[in-house]
Amino acid sequence: MTTVWWVIVGVCALSLFGGLLGIVRGSSAGEPFTLVLFGALGLAAVGYFTWGWESAPPQPKDPAVEACRQDFRKCTTQDQLVDTYQGMREAHTTCKQAARKLARFGDADLPFYAFETYFPIEKSFATGQISLVETEAKYQNAYGAMQRVRVKCVYDLTNKTVVEVNAAPQ
Structure with missing residues (x-):
């Protein structure tokens, strides 16, 4: 994976972790749930586009x-x-x-x-x-x-x- 993918994965993971930490601490605002939602969706999207995307079949060698x-x-x-x-x-x-x-x-x-x-x-x-x-x-x-x-x-x-x-x- 390229550096850009790792940055996106890092941001999503930090967002997910921050949201979970906010929930554990008992924050009453809706912000932790939003962070968890965006972090989980972001990691799922990165995982799908990285490992789940259908790539072109290998070309036959001459x-x-x-x-x-x-x-x-x-x-x-x-x-x-x-x-x-x-x-x-x-x-x-x-x-x-x-x-x-x-x-x-x-x-x-x-x-x-x-x-x-x-x-x-x-x-x-x-x-x-x-x-x-x-x-x-x-x-x-x-x-x-x-x-x-x-x-x-x-x-x-x-x-x-x-x-x-x-x-x-x-």
């Missing part, structure tokens, strides 16, 4: 997309491979680790989501290798200054290993 998710060879485009294939997260992580090992003078400064750039015309689903590029990487040079570099990582999708990684100054 068999071609599901096949691509499991096996990169079943993908039909490079974009589909990168967006759908479940092994791409491992490719990004493995390339990031290889890029860190490439740094000679200290640690590499890589973005959290590294190697998100790829070549759209490469047809990795046919060759079994994908080239991932990181343009926001920084390596420390011999003088201690951080230098922006372009890192290219070639990843083998079949063996799940890095074939080649290199960095060039920008």
